[in-house]
Structure formats: C-alpha cells, structure tokens
Amino acid sequence: MMASAYARMGFSAYTPPSMACVIRDGAILDGLSPAAEAATASAAVAAPTELISTERFSEFINHxxxxxSQTEEWAPCLEVIRKQLDCNFASLIIRDTRGEHEGLIVTAAGGRTDLLTHDKYSELSPFRDMPKERFMTITDLMSEAEWRESFYYTDWCRLHNVYHVMAARIVTDDGSVYGLNVTRPESAPAFSKRDMALGQLLMPHIRRALNLHLALHRDRQVISLYSRATAQLMVGVVVLDQNGKVLESNPAATSILNMQDGLRVSGGTLEATYANDNRKLQRLIKDALLHSELAGLGLTEGMSASRPSGQLNWGVVVQSISSDEWTEGKQRPSVAVFVRDTGGKADPPVKLAQQLFQLTPAETGLAIQLANGLSLEEAAEALNIRRNTARAHLRSIFSKTGVRRQTELVRIFLNSVAWLGDK
Structure with missing residues (x-):
C-alpha cells in the first residue's frame, strides 16, 4: 500500500534533506491494552499542554x-517532532521495499544533510506489519536480545546509531500506509508512555495533512493531464483575472503568443495586433468580466484575429468564469480565452497512430500528410515516393480503416485520439 501512496503523492521529486512527522487534537486509544490505554488517556487528556508547548505545537502546525502543498516542508515539520522528543532522527516512510523498489524515507536529523533517503532494509523492519494507527516501541514487539540479534538492527540501525525506536503506521483515506519513526541512540533513555501519548496526540493531524497532500497532488495531476491534452490538440488557453490581466496560459497558448503574429501579451494584457481586432477582443473580455461577477451566468463569444504573417486567422473564443463566495480577492480566475490554430500542421505520434489504425509506418506517414491537407500527389512528393506507391498505400489504408473516400479518411484521422499521445 505504501507504493500507491508514493506513486500518487508527488514525493518522486523529493531531494534530500526533506520530510517527516505528525499531530492531532485528541488521543487515539483503540487497540491499546487497558493499562496502556489508561496511561495514554491520563497523559494526553489530563494535561495535553505538558506534552508539547503551545509555541512548539504552533510551529509544528505552521510547517x-x-x-x-510543498513536499520540502515535511523536513522542518519532522524537525519539530525530533526536537520535542529529543531524538536523533524523525522519519516519514513514504514507500517500503517492494520488488525492485527501494524504500523512500524523509528524515529530520538536526541539520545533517548526508542522510540516505532510501532504506533497502525496510522489508526487514519489525514495524512493517505492526497494527495501524498506534505507536509502538521495539520492546512491544520483541525482547532486547532478539532486537540486538536482528538483521535490521545489526545491518542498518546500529550503523546509524539507532537503538530505541518508536513507530506508527498511518493509514490515509485511500488505504495507503505511511510509516512515522522516531529514534534515539542507545545512550539515550528509552521512549516512555508520555512520549507515546504525544505521538498519539499528533497522529490525526499528520494523517489529515497526508490526506490533503494526496488530494492536492491528485488534482494537480489531473489538471496537468488536461493541460497536456489541450496543448496536443493545439488549443491555447489563457486565463485572465478580475482586472483582465493574464494569470496563466497553457503551453499551446504560450507558443501562439510568443509568435506575436496576431495575438500577444503587452503589460500583462492580452491584445490583438490590429486595432479593429483588438477593440473587438477587449469588448469581449469586458463583457465576460461583467458576466463573471454574476453567479450562475456565463458568457461565451467568439471572433477571428488576423495575422500579419498572412496565415489563416486565429479562432478566438472568450468565456466568462463565474465566481462564487470562495473566489473573492485578488487574482481570481474570471475569463478564459481559447485560441486554436486552424491552419497548423498535424503531427501526431506516429507509433500511436499505427496502433490505433493498424497501419504500417509508410501508411501512417501518408495518412498524416493527407490529414495536413495535401493531395495524394503532393503527399507522394513530400514523402519522396512514387504516385503508384502512394495509391497502393491509400488502398491499404482504406481497407484497414473501412473508409471509401479520402475526405472521410482525413475526417476520422483528425477526430481520432492519436493527437493526444506524447510525441
């Protein structure tokens, strides 16, 4: 389950040193023995301010x-826990060892930067299969002699001056499991019930943060996917704020605007090159801004923008983005401007087009040329093949795709998902 968490949460870009611990607003007692439950309840409920100071708790919550939203902030968060528990390490285990994967760990260690971020021995950890949502120590799982003789201690922990370990496994809403470990050297005292009570006090806060991190990263992935899809289709998207200033643009729009061929950004404002076009564009944007202020009402209008290069006009659609009670303030998305290059050359991934239509590389090349508006003779010349060869390829393409006319072939090819693949 840790593997799924690692894959979905964006920690793949993590670089040391960065990441670590947890917090909460009430003790979790399920699964503890009656004696441990009483001790934990007494420590965590009766005097929570004695477990962690208000200032340190506030520092932890801030991180x-x-x-x-910022993966690198887990390290300062863990550092607060490390200091509070007087540990040498506080670690958040994002992924354990499965198959060829190395376990990924984010560790706080008082400023040390020479830490390993992958634990190849994690599959040997005695905490790997421990009960979820509760803190345990080594002495809860095995005797001192068994711990000293274990491979995990002799081959990993001892080398890093780790003897006392307190750990928990935190389960997020999607079923992913994260490990939270704090450690001390043998010269330090063992973890106490008070330490465990503090861990239980903090755990729900970390779980909530992990859930939010997961949801936020998932949303970012989906948005990125949509952005790549529109870019592949050469649909440019420019988002304007409540003042008509450009907030952001996707890669396709950035490419179009960088041409400065009919559309451009000047002083943070989207403009058309020619005066008549620009007056029309600014009127559409102004109307859309007025509509964006009216909840539930939308406005979509279009125009064409001439290009100094003489190429086909840009097709421009301006659409209002309705606001709600949570989108007040500065720099809120208010207008979306869509731009499409209707005369651009089609360039889908050849391999994907082959797979979709079961074509040979030569047949795919011909189909792409035809989709770009060339005649069969022009396509043959562009591909440096004979006309008879091109005709033979076309007959084969017709047979494989089930079409009978060249115009129909172009239509199904342009409407296919071949354009959505990576180049």
Whole structure:
C-alpha cells in the first residue's frame, strides 16, 4: 500500500534533506491494552499542554500546513517532532521495499544533510506489519536480545546509531500506509508512555495533512493531464483575472503568443495586433468580466484575429468564469480565452497512430500528410515516393480503416485520439 501512496503523492521529486512527522487534537486509544490505554488517556487528556508547548505545537502546525502543498516542508515539520522528543532522527516512510523498489524515507536529523533517503532494509523492519494507527516501541514487539540479534538492527540501525525506536503506521483515506519513526541512540533513555501519548496526540493531524497532500497532488495531476491534452490538440488557453490581466496560459497558448503574429501579451494584457481586432477582443473580455461577477451566468463569444504573417486567422473564443463566495480577492480566475490554430500542421505520434489504425509506418506517414491537407500527389512528393506507391498505400489504408473516400479518411484521422499521445 505504501507504493500507491508514493506513486500518487508527488514525493518522486523529493531531494534530500526533506520530510517527516505528525499531530492531532485528541488521543487515539483503540487497540491499546487497558493499562496502556489508561496511561495514554491520563497523559494526553489530563494535561495535553505538558506534552508539547503551545509555541512548539504552533510551529509544528505552521510547517504542517505548508507541507500539504510543498513536499520540502515535511523536513522542518519532522524537525519539530525530533526536537520535542529529543531524538536523533524523525522519519516519514513514504514507500517500503517492494520488488525492485527501494524504500523512500524523509528524515529530520538536526541539520545533517548526508542522510540516505532510501532504506533497502525496510522489508526487514519489525514495524512493517505492526497494527495501524498506534505507536509502538521495539520492546512491544520483541525482547532486547532478539532486537540486538536482528538483521535490521545489526545491518542498518546500529550503523546509524539507532537503538530505541518508536513507530506508527498511518493509514490515509485511500488505504495507503505511511510509516512515522522516531529514534534515539542507545545512550539515550528509552521512549516512555508520555512520549507515546504525544505521538498519539499528533497522529490525526499528520494523517489529515497526508490526506490533503494526496488530494492536492491528485488534482494537480489531473489538471496537468488536461493541460497536456489541450496543448496536443493545439488549443491555447489563457486565463485572465478580475482586472483582465493574464494569470496563466497553457503551453499551446504560450507558443501562439510568443509568435506575436496576431495575438500577444503587452503589460500583462492580452491584445490583438490590429486595432479593429483588438477593440473587438477587449469588448469581449469586458463583457465576460461583467458576466463573471454574476453567479450562475456565463458568457461565451467568439471572433477571428488576423495575422500579419498572412496565415489563416486565429479562432478566438472568450468565456466568462463565474465566481462564487470562495473566489473573492485578488487574482481570481474570471475569463478564459481559447485560441486554436486552424491552419497548423498535424503531427501526431506516429507509433500511436499505427496502433490505433493498424497501419504500417509508410501508411501512417501518408495518412498524416493527407490529414495536413495535401493531395495524394503532393503527399507522394513530400514523402519522396512514387504516385503508384502512394495509391497502393491509400488502398491499404482504406481497407484497414473501412473508409471509401479520402475526405472521410482525413475526417476520422483528425477526430481520432492519436493527437493526444506524447510525441
């Protein structure tokens, strides 16, 4: 389950040093023995301010909020826990060892930067299959002699001056499991019930942060996917704020605007090159901004923008983005401007087009040329093949795709998903 968490949460871009711990607003007692439950309840409920100071708890929460959106902030978050528990290491285990994967760990260690971020021995950890959502120590799982003789201790922990370990497995809403470990050297005292009570106090806060991190990263992945899809289709998207200033643009729009061939950004404002076109564009944007202020009402209008290069006009659609009670303030998305290059050359991934239509490389090359508006003779010349060869390829393409006319072939090819693949 850790593998799924690693894959979905964006920690693949993590570089040391960065990441680590947890917090909460009430003790979790399920699964503890009656004696441990009583001790934990007494420590965590009766005097929570004695477990962690208000100032340190506030520091931890500040880093935890930042860690939701910024992966590198997990390390400062863990550092607060490390200091509070007087440990040498505090670690968040993102992924354990499965198959060929190395376990990924983010560790706080008082400023040390020479830490390993992957634990190849994690599959030997005695905490790997421990009960979820509760803190345990080595002494809860095995005797001191068994711990000293274990491979995990002799081959990994001892080398890093780790003897005392307190750990928990935190389960997020999607079923992913994360490990939270804090450690001390043998010269330090063992973890106490008070330490475990603090861990239980913090755990729900970390779980919530991990859930939020997961949801945020998932949304970012989906948005990125949509952006790549529109870019592949050469649909440019420019988002304007409540003042008509450009907030952002996708790669296709950026490419179009960089041409400065009919459309451009000047002083943060989207403009058309020619005066008549620009007056029309600004009127559409102004109307869309007025509509965006009216909840539930939308406006979509279009125009064409001439290009100094003499190529086919840009097709431009301006659409309002309705606001709600949560989108007040500065720099809120208010207008979307869509731009399409109707005369651009089609360039889908050849391999994907072959797979979709069961064509040979030569047949795919011909189909792409035809989709770009060339005649059969022009396509043959562009591909440096004989006309008879091109005709033979076309007959084969007709047979494989089930079409009978060249215009129909172009239509199904342009409407296919071949354009959505990576080049």
């Amino acid at each position: 935890l909020y930042d860690a939701v």
